[in-house]
Amino acid sequence: MRTLVRFLSTVSESQKFIDWKRVRFIGGRGGDGCSSFRREAHVPRGGPDGGNGGSGGAIWLKACGNTRDLSSLKQPQYKGENGERGKGSNCHGRDGKDFILTVPVGTVVKDNGCFLSDMDSNKEMYCVVRGGRGGRGNASYLSNKNRAPRFFTPGSLGDEKVLELELKTIADIGLVGFPNAGKSTLLRAISNAKPKVAAYPFTTLNPHIGMVQYWDPPAQVAVADIPGLIPGAHQNKGLGHAFLRHIERCRGLLYVIDASSDDPRDHYYQLKHELEQYKVGLSRRPAAIVANKIDLLKNVLNLTLGNDCPVCAVSGMRGQNIEQLLTVIKRLAQPQLFA
Incomplete structure (x- = not known):
């Protein structure tokens, strides 16, 4: 259904x-x-x-x-x-x-x-x-x-x-990714949040929270767009600690990866490393990978990412596979509904 x-x-x-x-x-x-x-x-x-x-x-x-x-x-x-x-x-x-x-x-x-x-x-x-x-x-x-x-x-x-x-922002799901990975665009696609979107790094400087209401079964999920991290964020490079502390309360994480980048798999493991170095156990939260910007790929089947959590390939800009992403979000935030 x-x-x-x-x-x-x-x-x-x-x-x-x-x-x-x-x-x-x-x-x-x-x-x-x-x-x-x-x-x-x-x-x-x-x-x-x-x-x-x-x-x-x-x-x-x-x-x-x-x-x-x-x-x-x-x-x-x-x-x-x-x-x-x-x-x-x-x-x-x-x-x-x-x-x-x-x-x-x-x-x-x-x-x-x-x-x-x-x-x-x-x-x-x-x-x-x-x-x-x-x-x-x-x-x-x-x-x-x-x-x-x-x-x-x-x-x-x-x-x-x-x-x-x-x-420390309270949200069920946190969108984690490097700058310009499309997190703000995804949040716009799944809720009516209106974060600033543009084609340059660090568009988002503040956390944004979108609320999504599911009806089958009834559930409400808060999704937070965490400002983009950079390598070395756990050492407070950029605005590392100011951004990372907003992830601590999230029940589940979505690693938002730019699928059109040269090495999206490496981006995923870099993000996990930054989270684990900031707080032990943070990278082991329930998670999924969101391969964004698949509209820029010629062949999605050739996309390879981490094999330790599920992958959802979407296009936030074109709304492609958003329904699949919403199901993933609900499974992370409300696992008891699928027991």
């Missing part, structure tokens, strides 16, 4: 895609306690009535599926609201409001390289810094031994941290 596919909306292109930020977070300061005594007429021996200070506001990160990158964090520093100081008549100070910052799903939080949190689900919350405690007013120190305490405590400072936020 012919696979029915509905194309869904995807992330639009941005020239200022930001997937790494270093930000200083400071929790709000706690409000000071108050030293006060009752002064009403006809109230002899009025006791202490100084209220406590309010707690400082915390800063939270919230993962949001509608946020694409870290560009919403425009400031190098964020500070929580301070708590109010206490007042007389046993009036406690108001707590500082918490500050909530939205980040994309897939944001990893690190402190000096040490892992703190992986925000990999929508609406997940993580508290990066706590606010300071409010100080105690003199009324809280009243006792049988001290009927007129005059001292109070100041509020404490909030936590302060300088954290690194790193975005």
Whole structure:
């Protein structure tokens, strides 16, 4: 039966895609306690009535599926609201409001390289810094031994941290290939994503995600166009690490090879080598080879590639064998449907 596919909306292109930020977070300061005594007429021996200070506001990160990158964090520093100081008549100070910052799903939080949190689900919350405690007013120190305490405590400072936020794109399938292999063209062919396409290397500078909905059986698959790698990417040549980290979460990989190149087989093994050198085991993810641009070949039968994973020969430009490719994608992303 012919696979029915509905194309869904995807992330639009941005020239200022930001997937790494270093930000200083400071929790709000706690409000000071108050030293006060009752002064009403006809109230002899009025006791202490100084209220406590309010707690400082915390800063939270919230993962949001509608946020694409870290560009919403425009400031190098964020500070929580301070708590109010206490007042007389046993009036406690108001707590500082918490500050909530939205980040994309897939944001990893690190402190000096040490892992703190992986925000990999929508609406997940993580508290990066706590606010300071409010100080105690003199009324809280009243006792049988001290009927007129005059001292109070100041509020404490909030936590302060300088954290690194790193975005790792979440997708089911990642399109991996060297520049100008036709990954963006393929993504256009299987979804309604509109990445920039042109006949020169490094057309794609930002990851793009296309969503494809299958109806037989029902399934939804996210396919990411990862910007082109170059030899030595695992050593951070070009924009190696910035690109490679977006591959880490993909369940399956599609090695997109320019079938019209001089040695497409060598391109495939070079790509596997770059992935394995970057992270051990990454090249062993479920994968398939997509031999693109077969419209430029005189004889597709002479095309030889790796023998350790299936090969799908297509033409993204002309839409040739795209249905076969969609079946391969679903098998990689949803293997339980074919068990």
